[in-house]
Amino acid sequence: MKKLAELLVCFLHPVAVVLVWLNLVVRPELSGTAKIVWAVLALVPVVPFVYVLTGGELWEGKKSTV
Numbered sequence: 001m002k003k004l005a006e007l008l009v010c011f012l013h014p015v016a017v018v019l020v021w022l023n024l025v026v027r028p029e030l031s032g033t034a035k036i037v038w039a040v041l042a043l044v045p046v047v048p049f050v051y052v053l054t055g056g057e058l059w060e061g062k063k064s065t066v
Helices: 002-025 032-041 046-053
Strands: none
Touching: 002 032
């Protein structure tokens, strides 16, 4: 089940990036520079990287040995 969730994240991230880009196109209050910065930052999947780098224990608390 855990691997299925990880695969789902891998497939949903590109969809999220496209949605961010579409949203940036229609945002008149942002300057061109801000739109470019947001568009580039949307490419980096921060949460999946952190999840993998922490060994999948990002939201799991440490077990106490008491």
